[in-house]
Amino acid sequence: MKCSFGRIIENDKIINNIYKLEVEFDGKINPGQFFMLKTLDNSFLLPRPISVYDVGENKVVFLYRIEGHGTEMISKTLSNHEIQLFGPLGNGFNLQEIKGKTAVIGGGIGIAPLFYLIKKLKKENTDSYLGFKETPYCLEEFERYSNKVVVATEDGSVGDKGYITNSINVKDYDTIITCGPSIMMEKVIQMCRENDVKVFASLESRMACGIGACLGCAMKTKKGNQRVCKEGPVFNGEELMIY
Amino acid sequence: MANLKVNVLNMDFKNPILTASGTFGFGEEYVQVYDISILGGICSKGLTIKPKEGNKGTRLWETPMGMMNSIGLQNPGVEKFISEELPKMKKYNTKIIANLGGGTIEDYLEGVKKLNKTDIDILELNISCPNVKSGGMAFGIKSEIAYEVVKEVRKVCSKPLMVKLSPNAENISDMAVTCEKAGADAISLINTLKGMAVDIYKRKPVFENTYAGLSGPAVKPVALRMVHEVCKAVSIPVCGIGGITTGKDVIEFIMAGASLIQIGTANFVKPDICLDIINEITEFMDKEGIKDLNEIRGIV
Ligand SMILES: Cc1cc2nc3c(=O)[nH]c(=O)nc-3n(C[C@H](O)[C@H](O)[C@H](O)COP(=O)(O)OP(=O)(O)OC[C@H]3O[C@@H](n4cnc5c(N)ncnc54)[C@H](O)[C@@H]3O)c2cc1C
Ligand SMILES: Cc1cc2nc3c(=O)[nH]c(=O)nc-3n(C[C@H](O)[C@H](O)[C@H](O)COP(=O)(O)O)c2cc1C
Ligand code: FES
Numbered sequence: 001m002k003c004s005f006g007r008i009i010e011n012d013k014i015i016n017n018i019y020k021l022e023v024e025f026d027g028k029i030n031p032g033q034f035f036m037l038k039t040l041d042n043s044f045l046l047p048r049p050i051s052v053y054d055v056g057e058n059k060v061v062f063l064y065r066i067e068g069h070g071t072e073m074i075s076k077t078l079s080n081h082e083i084q085l086f087g088p089l090g091n092g093f094n095l096q097e098i099k100g101k102t103a104v105i106g107g108g109i110g111i112a113p114l115f116y117l118i119k120k121l122k123k124e125n126t127d128s129y130l131g132f133k134e135t136p137y138c139l140e141e142f143e144r145y146s147n148k149v150v151v152a153t154e155d156g157s158v159g160d161k162g163y164i165t166n167s168i169n170v171k172d173y174d175t176i177i178t179c180g181p182s183i184m185m186e187k188v189i190q191m192c193r194e195n196d197v198k199v200f201a202s203l204e205s206r207m208a209c210g211i212g213a214c215l216g217c218a219m220k221t222k223k224g225n226q227r228v229c230k231e232g233p234v235f236n237g238e239e240l241m242i243y
Numbered sequence: 244m245a246n247l248k249v250n251v252l253n254m255d256f257k258n259p260i261l262t263a264s265g266t267f268g269f270g271e272e273y274v275q276v277y278d279i280s281i282l283g284g285i286c287s288k289g290l291t292i293k294p295k296e297g298n299k300g301t302r303l304w305e306t307p308m309g310m311m312n313s314i315g316l317q318n319p320g321v322e323k324f325i326s327e328e329l330p331k332m333k334k335y336n337t338k339i340i341a342n343l344g345g346g347t348i349e350d351y352l353e354g355v356k357k358l359n360k361t362d363i364d365i366l367e368l369n370i371s372c373p374n375v376k377s378g379g380m381a382f383g384i385k386s387e388i389a390y391e392v393v394k395e396v397r398k399v400c401s402k403p404l405m406v407k408l409s410p411n412a413e414n415i416s417d418m419a420v421t422c423e424k425a426g427a428d429a430i431s432l433i434n435t436l437k438g439m440a441v442d443i444y445k446r447k448p449v450f451e452n453t454y455a456g457l458s459g460p461a462v463k464p465v466a467l468r469m470v471h472e473v474c475k476a477v478s479i480p481v482c483g484i485g486g487i488t489t490g491k492d493v494i495e496f497i498m499a500g501a502s503l504i505q506i507g508t509a510n511f512v513k514p515d516i517c518l519d520i521i522n523e524i525t526e527f528m529d530k531e532g533i534k535d536l537n538e539i540r541g542i543v
Binding site for chain 1: 265266267268272273275276277288296297299301302303304305308309310312314317459460508510511512513514515
């Protein structure tokens with residue numbers, strides 16, 4: 001993978017503090033991989049890891065939430081300007097291992113890596129469970145590639161009221177894929193373990209290099225220290241210790 | 244065309260640009276990003292005699308134009324380095340510097356003996372890591388203690404010996420002179436500055452070890468001043484490290500007297516930044532009519 005400067009096609013707010021960023025890019029990307037993004041103005045130092053939301057002809061699409069200074073500076077970068085783009089990085093999802101009836105469970109901005117994944121899966125086998133604090137986003141896009149979409153909001157404004165993990169019966173599925181707040185992923189993994197369902201989780205860790213050199217993102221697993229940026233970000237639920 | 248070649252420790256380097264320990268792994272990851280044979284050399288991740296798992300909890304934290312790390316010398320151990328990493332590194336057609344850390348003098352000596360038998364080009368003795376309890380930096384604070392370690396290591400070390408200093412040393416030029424007296428062939432500096440961050444929402448330090456090592460552009464002026472002081476004080480070659488991100492930064496360190504340069508945190512800012520840096524040095528030299536870096540070394 002190379003480090004390049006990509007022209008921004010679009011960088012628009014879709015709701016509140018959620019943005020969609022489209023950048024020119026030509027190359028092969030697996031669902032679940034991520035890029036390290038950085039603005040060219042040196043307004044922050046370390047590139048920020050952001051998952052691939054979608055891939056189009058000569059472009060890669062990101063969905064991100066303004067979390068702090070870095071993502072805020074990214075949101076202020078205008079279309080037609082360039083952004084530093086390093087990737088695709090990480091293992092991504094192994095499509096061969098995702099078999100049978102499948103559910104993706106996303107919480108908030110954690111839905112980002114799941115969209116390009118479901119595009120690659122068989123629609124009739126794939127259900128999407130998406131949880132949000134308040135107003136949901138990207139539902140129509142998920143509906144296009146899902147057998148069904150189940151939504152939960154904590155304030156009950158749309159879909160089920162409460163956490164999305166209360167809306168799913170994991171026993172209905174052969175494979176579960178999850179990304180979101182760690183409390184949510186913990187719960188999903190726990191339910192899958194209790195019911196012997198295969199589960200994969202896309203994890204986060206603070207990163208500096210993004211390619212396995214600095215060991216800053218290391219996480220203890222049953223296989224010893226693993227680099228979230230290199231051996232991950234997608235891990236088999238069985239390997240994870242923290243949960 | 245400008246000539247970036249440097250001869251240091253009786254060795255020819257393609258250029259003075261080395262990658263700093265802990266920021267470039269063992270080089271392997273960067274092979275996919277750019278042709279790393281353009282580098283003057285690569286410093287390995289800090290090695291210890293026994294493998295180390297490194298520190299728990301948060302390991303990285305960004306600061307204004309800098310970062311803090313508390314990796315805790317996670318590494319496969321000297322033996323595995325020799326059997327698995329070094330053979331790959333030797334293929335990169337660049338100088339290989341093994342960075343050795345330790346908890347006790349015995350650890351260092353054992354590591355040195357093992358590395359003597361390999362074809363590494365330089366041994367960089369890290370007496371300055373702030374991130375391991377009971378070790379590393381303890382040796383890098385007081386000159387008398389550093390003298391003991393370097394003297395003992397010198398007795399057994401058959402490789403060119405570069406001692407890496409901590410900016411947390413009580414007196415940096417005294418420390419450098421002491422290491423020179425104890426037999427160091429070269430000095431590299433600076434390692435990270437001891438720093439701290441507090442998570443105000445959790446009301447506790449960000450790092451499990453409370454303190455962590457600060458690096459990146461934020462430390463550059465301090466690093467440059469220390470390199471300048473040390474270059475004035477010793478007659479052995481000095482390798483300048485600390486916050487360097489551009490070719491112009493490199494020129495500053497060379498004008499301050501450095502013979503070699505290490506690029507650390509900048510590798511994270513842009514993974515192929517060493518390429519840019521080397522091009523910028525060439526450009527600067529051509530523009531200024533400098534044919535050889537010796538013309539400007541130590542002129543300030
Ligand atoms: C593999 C991976 C994929 C990700 N994908 C997405 C995505 O698709 N969309 C999205 O909105 N966010 C994603 N994130 C989280 C995103 O990287 C952080 O929200 C972002 O780095 C925060 O930076 P900031 O400067 O805005 O916040 P600040 O809090 O100011 O950041 C300060 C430092 O902390 C680091 N940091 C803070 N929060 C996180 C976090 N949760 N994970 C990793 N590093 C963090 C930053 O990189 C930076 O170095 C992903 C993280 C990882 C590891
Ligand atoms: C993530 C990280 C890991 C490091 N690990 C080591 C190490 O193992 N041994 C060592 O001697 N220095 C280590 N260092 C220090 C660097 O080699 C360098 O001396 C320091 O970061 C200052 O240079 P910079 O500002 O260019 O990064 C590490 C630095 C960072 C940022
Ligand atoms: S971010 Fe550097 S090893 Fe993962």
